[in-house]
Amino acid sequence: MTQVFHRHCHSDLPFATRGEGAYIYDQSGKAYLDASGGAAVSCLGHNHAGVRAALHAQIDQLAYAHSSFFTTEVAENLASRLTDKAPGSLNHVYFVSGGSEAVESALKLARQYFVETGEPQRTRFIARRQSYHGNTLGALAVGGNAWRRAPFSPLLMPAEHIAPCYPYRDQQPDESLHDYGQRVANELEQRLLTVGPETVIAFIAEPVVGATAGALAPVEGYYKRIREICDRYGILLILDEVMCGMGRTGTLFAHEQDGIEADLVTIAKGLGAGYQPIGAMLASDRIYDAISEGSGFFQHGHTYMAHATAMAGSLAVMDAFEKDGVLARVAPMGEALDQRLRNRFGDHPHVGDIRGRGLFQALELVHNRDSKKPFDSRSKLDKRIKAEAMQLGLMCYPMAGTIDGQRGHHILLAPPFIINEEQLDELTDKLYQAVDKITREALK
Ligand code: PLP
Numbered sequence: 001m002t003q004v005f006h007r008h009c010h011s012d013l014p015f016a017t018r019g020e021g022a023y024i025y026d027q028s029g030k031a032y033l034d035a036s037g038g039a040a041v042s043c044l045g046h047n048h049a050g051v052r053a054a055l056h057a058q059i060d061q062l063a064y065a066h067s068s069f070f071t072t073e074v075a076e077n078l079a080s081r082l083t084d085k086a087p088g089s090l091n092h093v094y095f096v097s098g099g100s101e102a103v104e105s106a107l108k109l110a111r112q113y114f115v116e117t118g119e120p121q122r123t124r125f126i127a128r129r130q131s132y133h134g135n136t137l138g139a140l141a142v143g144g145n146a147w148r149r150a151p152f153s154p155l156l157m158p159a160e161h162i163a164p165c166y167p168y169r170d171q172q173p174d175e176s177l178h179d180y181g182q183r184v185a186n187e188l189e190q191r192l193l194t195v196g197p198e199t200v201i202a203f204i205a206e207p208v209v210g211a212t213a214g215a216l217a218p219v220e221g222y223y224k225r226i227r228e229i230c231d232r233y234g235i236l237l238i239l240d241e242v243m244c245g246m247g248r249t250g251t252l253f254a255h256e257q258d259g260i261e262a263d264l265v266t267i268a269k270g271l272g273a274g275y276q277p278i279g280a281m282l283a284s285d286r287i288y289d290a291i292s293e294g295s296g297f298f299q300h301g302h303t304y305m306a307h308a309t310a311m312a313g314s315l316a317v318m319d320a321f322e323k324d325g326v327l328a329r330v331a332p333m334g335e336a337l338d339q340r341l342r343n344r345f346g347d348h349p350h351v352g353d354i355r356g357r358g359l360f361q362a363l364e365l366v367h368n369r370d371s372k373k374p375f376d377s378r379s380k381l382d383k384r385i386k387a388e389a390m391q392l393g394l395m396c397y398p399m400a401g402t403i404d405g406q407r408g409h410h411i412l413l414a415p416p417f418i419i420n421e422e423q424l425d426e427l428t429d430k431l432y433q434a435v436d437k438i439t440r441e442a443l444k
Contacts, residue, residue, distance in 0.1 A: 014390075019046025022419050024395070032390065033415075035427045036397035040210060040243045040360070040414035043270040044320055051275045051316040058312030067095075067305040074311035081318050082282065085252045088261030090282040094298070095306040099242035099268035100134030102279035103204075106264040107138045108300050110202045110236045113287050116294035119234075122201045124158040126191055126235075130213040130401055131164065131206055133240050142204050145212055145402055160195060162187040164209060165218045168353040168364065169372070177219045185225035189233075197233035202263070207254040210243030212401050214362030214410030215355055217249075223258040236263040236287075242279065243360075246270030247321055248414060250331040250358035257357070263287055273317045276310035326417045333419060334358040340428040341413075348432075350375075350439040359417060363431075365409040365439060374408035379442040381409045385434050394430040411435070 007013060014026035022045050023031045034042055044051065058074065065072060079093040094109075096102050107125065114122040127133070131144035140149055141156035144164070149156060163170065163184050171180040188203055203226065209216035230237045239262040244254040246267055251257055253265065264287065268279030291298055304310075321327040338354070338361060345351040345363055352366035365381060367373045375381050382398040389396050397412040415427065 021045045021047070022416050022423050030393060032393050032395050033423060033426055033430070034395045035413050035415045035431070036395050037270075037414040037416060038274060038395070039269070039397060040248060040412070041269045041272075041274040043247060043414075043417050044273045044317060044326065045416035045418045046274075048273070048275070048316075048320065050320055050324070051273065051313055054312045054316035054319075055275060055309060058309050063309050064304075064307055066303070068301075072306070072308045072311060074308055074315055075306040078311050078315050078318070081315065082267075082280065086265070086282055087253060087256050089285040090262070090265055091285055092283045092288040094281040094283065095311070096279045096281070096302055097277045097304045097307065097310070098279045099240075099266065100136040100139045100279075101302060102242060102266035102268050102281045103133045103139040103142075103240060104136050105281040105300055106238045106240075106266050107142065107202075107204070109281065109283060109287060109291070109298055110238060110264060112295075112299060113236070113290050114201055117290050119198070122199060122235075124160065124195065124200055126160045126162060126188060126195075126200055126203045128164045128205050128209075129161045130166070130216075131209060131240075132212045132243075133204065133206075134242070143212075147402065160191055162191050164205075164213060164216060165222045166213065166216060167219055168355070178221050181219035181222035182225050185222050185229065188226060189229045192229070192233050192235070197235065200233070200235045202236035202238050203230055204238040204240060206240045206242075206244060207258060208244035208249055208357055208360060210360070211397070211399055211412060214364055214399065214401065214412050215357070215360045216362075217355065217357045218258060223255065223260045227260045238262065238264045238266070240266050242266050242268040243414075244357075246317075247327045247330055247417065248358055248360045250334060252321070252327065254357070271314050271317065272310060273313075275317070276307070276313040277304075278307070278310040278314055321417075329417050330358045333417070333424070334361070336421060337361055337413065337415070337424055337427070340424055344428050344432050345435070348436070348439075351435070356413075359413075359415055359419070361413045363411045363435070365411070365435070367443075375439075375442055381438060381442055384438045384442070385411060388434040388438050389430060392430040392433055394427065394434065396431060396434075 083091045127142040129144040133139040133143045141159045265282040272278035341354050353364040367375045382400045385398040401408045
């Protein structure tokens with residue numbers, strides 16, 4: 001029995017006692033290579049001297065001042081650092097404390113935008129299957145795994161779900177990647193026409209899908225077509241970069257690589273790199289101006305918005321990205337990881353797909369490579385691989401997704417941007433041992 005509630009489903013966890021670089025150490029001194037950044041959070045690794053110093057300095061001056069009484073230099077600076085880099089006119093940042101809060105803020109701001117611009121009949125969202133947007137009720141409603149929503153479904157607002165862009169599963173044999181991307185993007189238009197485009201507030205999607213589908217990047221042209229459809233029917237585009245943003249895919253914002261502009265973008269995780277809880281929503285001029293010229297007030301708010309210590313920590317993260325060249329490491333180290341995964345797992349009988357962008361990569365596990373049949377969910381492959389990897393001193397992020405009503409499995413990798421070649425070798429070796437052993441056992 002434990003008094004820490006969340007441990008009821010994780011009964012035998014080691015105690016984490018310290019972290020250094022790419023490793024976390026437990027009470028016995030055992031090292032764990034953090035190849036998942038926890039859940040794609042710890043992008044600078046652990047115990048980063050610059051972030052630590054910035055946090056100390058801020059706490060020594062002022063830890064917290066409520067955002068309705070004061071602003072702070074750190075909040076103003078962080079907002080301009082982010083908006084300077086953001087594509088399009090995402091010039092306004094709303095700071096919160098995590099990913100779900102950022103998504104809730106975006107959903108509510110999108111709704112309020114239409115209330116204030118005279119289209120209150122817009123009440124629903126369209127999202128995608130195999131997506132995750134958080135666990136609060138709004139974020140859960142748009143999230144794309146029916147089993148997560150099931151116990152709460154009577155409490156959730158209306159949301160429609162279309163197919164994700166998932167070529168490994170859905171591309172037809174006679175179809176080019178480009179044509180596949182257009183076909184699957186057109187599902188948005190079809191769904192809009194079915195439900196009535198005038199009833200829809202926004203389409204929300206993760207530019208590169210994280211936990212629920214495993215580093216699933218869009219094919220070229222997919223998001224351009226999505227943007228066209230949103231514009232044609234006057235709906236907003238919300239991009240959830242809570243997991244894939246903040247440099248994880250090689251650019252500060254993942255959707256920079258898709259050549260599109262969003263109306264609202266959410267970030268969290270890598271924004272604080274785990275040193276403080278923080279999230280943010282970026283809003284475009286069009287949305288901000290409508291609220292400013294309308295009621296003048298976004299009807300939302302949280303106690304810890306723009307928390308000074310969290311702001312200072314994130315500014316130091318941005319400094320490390322830019323001044324220390326950490327962000328520039330993501331693309332080459334991502335390629336090095338991709339190469340190692342292909343060398344080790346390319347012929348593995350139970351690895352169906354190896355995919356990702358930057359230091360956001362995944363293996364999709366299959367029972368049979370030819371038929372792409374997933375492992376049975378009763379195999380509990382995700383939990384067993386995670387446990388085996390932890391035994392070996394490796395943190396990775398195996399998940400059971402949902403494929404055609406069946407649960408499939410993938411392993412997400414999101415190592416810190418400071419990872420080196422030797423640590424990539426260690427990652428690949430340990431991962432291979434865990435995957436090979438558990439997939440073989442699952443067949444028995
Ligand atoms: N959106 C995405 C894409 C996520 O991956 C997550 C968390 O994994 C969230 C939202 C929710 O973030 P949080 O767990 O910080 O509430």
